[in-house]
Structures are given as C-alpha cells and as structure tokens.
Amino acid sequence: MIRKDTLYATAHELTRRAAIEIPSDYLSGLEAMAAKESEDLSSFVLAAMLENYKAAKEDARAMCADTGVPRFYVKAGNEAKIEGGMVAVEEALRSGLAQATHDIPLRPNRVHPLWRHDNNNNVGLNAPEIEYSFEPDADWVDITTVHKGGLFGTDYRMLFPGDGIDGIKRFFLDAMIAFGKRGLACQPAIVGIGLGGSKDTCMVLGKQAACLRTVGDRNPDPKIAELELELMEMGNNIGMGPMGFVGSSMVVDCHIEVGYTHTGGMPMSVHSFCLSSRRAVARLYADGRVQYRTDPEWFTPYHRRNDVKWQPEAARQSA
Amino acid sequence: MATGSRKTVRLKTPVRREDLEQLELGDVVYLEGHVYTAREGVYRRVITEGHKLPEGLTELTNVSFHCSPAASVNDDATFNIGAVTATASFRFGALIPAWFEASDCLLILGKGGMTEEDYRNVFVPRGARYLTTVGYGTGALLGRGIKNVKAVHWLPELGIAQAIWVLEVENFGPFLVDSDGEGRSLFEQHNKRLNQRIEGLYDGLKQPALSRMGETVDRREELI
Ligand code: SF4
Numbered sequence: 001m002i003r004k005d006t007l008y009a010t011a012h013e014l015t016r017r018a019a020i021e022i023p024s025d026y027l028s029g030l031e032a033m034a035a036k037e038s039e040d041l042s043s044f045v046l047a048a049m050l051e052n053y054k055a056a057k058e059d060a061r062a063m064c065a066d067t068g069v070p071r072f073y074v075k076a077g078n079e080a081k082i083e084g085g086m087v088a089v090e091e092a093l094r095s096g097l098a099q100a101t102h103d104i105p106l107r108p109n110r111v112h113p114l115w116r117h118d119n120n121n122n123v124g125l126n127a128p129e130i131e132y133s134f135e136p137d138a139d140w141v142d143i144t145t146v147h148k149g150g151l152f153g154t155d156y157r158m159l160f161p162g163d164g165i166d167g168i169k170r171f172f173l174d175a176m177i178a179f180g181k182r183g184l185a186c187q188p189a190i191v192g193i194g195l196g197g198s199k200d201t202c203m204v205l206g207k208q209a210a211c212l213r214t215v216g217d218r219n220p221d222p223k224i225a226e227l228e229l230e231l232m233e234m235g236n237n238i239g240m241g242p243m244g245f246v247g248s249s250m251v252v253d254c255h256i257e258v259g260y261t262h263t264g265g266m267p268m269s270v271h272s273f274c275l276s277s278r279r280a281v282a283r284l285y286a287d288g289r290v291q292y293r294t295d296p297e298w299f300t301p302y303h304r305r306n307d308v309k310w311q312p313e314a315a316r317q318s319a
Numbered sequence: 320m321a322t323g324s325r326k327t328v329r330l331k332t333p334v335r336r337e338d339l340e341q342l343e344l345g346d347v348v349y350l351e352g353h354v355y356t357a358r359e360g361v362y363r364r365v366i367t368e369g370h371k372l373p374e375g376l377t378e379l380t381n382v383s384f385h386c387s388p389a390a391s392v393n394d395d396a397t398f399n400i401g402a403v404t405a406t407a408s409f410r411f412g413a414l415i416p417a418w419f420e421a422s423d424c425l426l427i428l429g430k431g432g433m434t435e436e437d438y439r440n441v442f443v444p445r446g447a448r449y450l451t452t453v454g455y456g457t458g459a460l461l462g463r464g465i466k467n468v469k470a471v472h473w474l475p476e477l478g479i480a481q482a483i484w485v486l487e488v489e490n491f492g493p494f495l496v497d498s499d500g501e502g503r504s505l506f507e508q509h510n511k512r513l514n515q516r517i518e519g520l521y522d523g524l525k526q527p528a529l530s531r532m533g534e535t536v537d538r539r540e541e542l543i
Contacts, residue, residue: 041345041509044325048453048460048493056402056459064456065389065404105391105399108479118478120391149456152407162528170524174533177517182431182506184407186456239516242454243431245509276456 011096017280023294029215042247064276068149077138153185153272183243189272196261206269212298349492360481385429402458405430439502450494464491
C-alpha cells in the first residue's frame with residue numbers, strides 16, 4: 001500500500017528538485033552546445049546559463065524565478081494500491097505543491113485568467129494540471145513534475161496531408177524563428193512536436209514530447225527518429241542562438257510524438273521546453289520506498305500502443 | 320564570471336547620466352545599491368489610477384526592473400527571496416514615457432529589450448538606458464546579488480508577483496547593455512543580421528497546400 005504521507009512528502013520533494021536541479025541529460029546537452037558555439041555573444045550567454053545552474057544548486061534556490069506552470073504526470077501500475085485512492089493522490093499533489101511554493105520559495109505564478117487573483121501557492125481552478133497513464137504488470141506509481149515556462153514557446157497549425165514533410169519543416173521554421181527572436185522562449189530548448197490526433201491531442205502529445213522525453217532519446221519509429229534529428233539540425237542552422245543573438249544554439253533536442261488523426265488532416269503542434277527544463281520523477285513502491293530520477297519513462301510501449309490490443313498476440317507468446 | 324572579450328562595468332545606484340553615457344552595446348553590467356521591481360500592476364496603479372509612488376523611493380534609486388522575484392512572506396512578516404527573473408519588456412513600450420515622468424528612472428532592467436523607436440524617442444532624450452538580463456532563466460545568479468529586501472510596497476493590493484520589491488543589491492548581474500546613446504539596440508542589430516538569412520532557410524520547401532493565417536500573414540491571401 002502506498003501511503004498518503006509518502007505521497008505528500010514526495011510531491012513536496014519533487015517540486016523542490018525540479019525547481020533547483022537541472023536534469024543531467026539537459027545539462028550535458030547544453031554543455032555540448034556551448035562547446036560548439038562559435039559566436040562570441042552567444043557563447044557568453046551560454047556560459048552564464050551554465051553558471052546559473054551551479055548557483056542554483058549551491059545556494060538551493062530556484063534556477064529561474066519564473067516558476068512556469070507546475071504540473072504533474074501520474075503513471076500508475078495496474079496493481080498499485082493507494083491509501084485513499086486516486087483522490088488522495090490529487091490531494092497530496094496539490095498540497096505538496098502549495099507548501100513547496102512557500103518553502104523553496106517559488107514564485108506563485110498561477111492567477112485567475114480574468115480577475116488575476118493569486119492564491120499565492122500555484123494552486124487554483126484547474127491548476128495544477130494532473131495527467132494520467134497506466135502501466136500493466138506493475139504495482140508502483142510514478143509521479144513526474146514538470147515546471148514548463150514560456151508564454152512564447154507554443155504554437156499549433158492545422159496542416160493537410162498535401163503539405164507533407166515540407167509543411168512540417170515550414171511550420172517548424174516559422175515557430176522556431178518566432179519563439180527565438182530576442183530569445184523570449186529562452187532557447188536553447190528541448191523542442192517537442194505533436195503530429196496528428198485532434199487539436200487537443202496534438203497539443204498534449206507535443207507538450208509531452210518536449211517535457212517527458214530526455215535529451216538523446218529517439219522515437220521508436222526509425223523514420224520519425226530521423227526526422228527528429230533533421231529538424232534539430234534545421235533549428236540549429238537558422239543562425240540564431242540564445243536570446244536571439246547570432247549563433248547556432250537553438251535546439252538541444254527534438255522529439256516527435258504521433259497520434260492517429262482525421263483522414264483529411266495533419267495537425268501539428270510545437271512546444272519549447274526552455275533552458276529551465278525543470279522535471280523530476282519519483283517511483284513510489286508498495287513497500288514505502290521512493291526512488292528519484294529525472295527520466296519520466298512516460299512513453300512506454302504500452303503507452304504508445306497502436307492497436308486494439310496493446311500487445312499483439314505474437315509478441316505475447318514469444319514473451 | 321568569465322565575460323570573454325566583453326567590457327565589464329560596475330554601476331552604483333542611483334545611476335548618474337555621465338556613467339550611463341560610457342555604456343556601449345553588449346557591455347556587461349553589474350549593479351550595486353538599490354533597484355525595485357515594477358511591472359504591469361505597478362504601472363496600472365501609477366499611470367492609470369494615478370497613485371503616487373511610495374515615499375522616498377524615487378530618491379533612493381532610479382533603477383526599476385521588469386520582474387517578479389520568487390519570494391514568500393514568512394509568518395513573522397519577514398521575506399524569503401530566492402531567484403529573480405525578468406519579464407518581457409517590449410509590451411510596456413507605450414507606458415514608458417509616463418513611467419519616466421512618474422519615477423524619474425534612468426535605467427530600466429528587463430527581458431528582451433524594447434524597440435529602437437522607443438529608445439530614440441523616449442530613452443535618448445532623457446539620457447536613460449535599457450539593460451537586459453542574460454539567458455534569461457538565470458534567476459539564481461541574480462538572486463545571489465540580493466543582499467536584503469529593503470521594503471515591499473503594495474503587497475496586499477498587487478500580490479507577491481506584482482508588488483514593488485525594493486532590493487538592496489551587490490554584484491547584481493550580469494546584465495547586457497541593449498540601448499546606446501543613439502538609440503540603437505543590440506537585439507535589433509542581431510535581428511538584422513539574422514533576417515538576411517531567413518528567406519534562404521525556406522529554399523526548396525514547397526508552398527503550403529492551403530494558405531491559412533499563420534502560413535500567410537495577409538488575410539486577403541487566405542484561400543479559405
Ligand atoms: S521561459 Fe523558462 S527559463 Fe525563460 S523565464 Fe520562462 S521559465 Fe525561465
């Protein structure tokens with residue numbers, strides 16, 4: 001049984017870790033970019049970014065004062081038993097985030113869209129977002145928190161099958177240039193692309209591709225994996241670096257997630273997970289252990305399942 | 320930190336016009352003294368609603384910052400301040416003339432700069448300058464430069480994110496000089512270089528199947 005107090009303590013600790021410690025995959029990605037950057041001003045900015053992560057860790061303060069919008073992803077094993085059930089999970093996540101906002105401190109970023117009222121704890125109407133996924137043959141629960149910033153780093157376009165790969169590249173360039181000017185979306189970023197689904201699915205897939213896959217991870221479909229690499233290179237050849245200065249450091253990695261879509265369309269979304277790519281993950285086991293990591297392992301084969309049964313019979317028998 | 324070939328300038332607040340005059344585009348600046356945060360909430364109260372800035376503030380410093388800190392208020396009414404990150408400045412362009420009148424500021428700190436038009440028409444005649452934060456998510460570095468929260472004004476009215484935080488700072492930076500004495504902008508100079516490449520990036524990509532808004536920016540060219 002996974003206990004309520006463990007859930008609460010984990011939500012609190014995840015919020016702290018995400019805000020303060022840059023995930024190692026993103027850090028090595030950025031270090032590699034900084035080593036390659038040849039423009040003087042862009043190099044100066046990248047050096048400041050790297051120094052900032054160090055300062056955040058040494059002083060135990062948030063790496064960026066813009067909290068972004070903290071959210072949670074819950075992946076529950078099919079056999080997991082939780083004290084108080086899923087309602088207790090949500091309560092723990094909400095109260096853990098609210099308390100951590102005060103303790104770290106984080107900037108309370110969430111306000112009512114019209115009245116601008118701030119509860120001062122990053123919790124409010126429909127906030128934080130909590131998304132769910134399930135995993136067969138498991139009794140643990142994985143909780144991931146992501147603090148994604150960037151008012152300027154998301155876009156959507158309804159493309160059509162006739163637009164093809166060129167249309168994808170065109171929109172990708174449009175988006176990168178728009179996000180990148182004056183660096184408002186805080187590149188270098190992990191760029192996530194959602195392709196297909198309906199409009200809402202497309203946005204969700206793209207955001208998850210940006211926030212829940214690590215630098216260096218490739219889509220299991222080799223052709224899509226190739227497109228990821230191609231788009232990454234395209235982004236870094238725009239001629240733009242951090243803050244929109246001349247340079248070559250825009251895209252630390254590019255991830256594409258696809259979903260079956262309407263036969264007449266090819267919706268696409270682009271999301272940039274900024275230089276404060278804040279994510280932290282914990283696995284809660286039935287025996288009370290909690291293990292922290294930074295790779296959400298969200299897109300499991302089961303999660304991406306592509307037919308009526310998640311495992312085709314053949315695969316089941318050979319397993 | 321290492322600044323490569325950049326010139327590093329240390330400024331004391333309140334800043335003096337003659338010190339600002341020596342700043343060149345791309346110089347790295349660190350501040351010592353006092354700065355305060357002012358963004359849309361403060362602008363609304365001062366410019367739209369006509370409230371006077373808290374007493375003594377404009378005498379204390381002439382540096383205001385488009386920013387909100389990551390901060391919390393403790394039970395004993397003391398403050399806990401962590402990181403500090405700027406918010407995008409360009410959207411305040413129309414308000415800056417009135418803000419200069421009300422605040423006597425000579426230095427605006429923020430994110431991403433403003434337009435050269437704003438610099439020429441509003442900043443240059445006053446001898447004011449604009450400095451941008453670096454990165455921009457380098458809030459921990461800036462947080463280190465805060466020695467003390469000297470005062471917080473309008474907290475009940477505006478909330479933590481929008482209140483006026485008066486910060487005592489030392490070695491506060493890095494910032495980059497974005498506007499010079501002629502109203503040029505470092506960002507716009509770089510944008511001009513980038514724009515020369517932009518069209519070429521699309522070479523060889525076929526035209527969109529339907530010219531929809533976004534793919535075209537002219538409503539009259541929209542096919543559907
Ligand atoms: S986009 Fe990211 S790094 Fe930039 S200010 Fe927002 S949260 Fe911070």
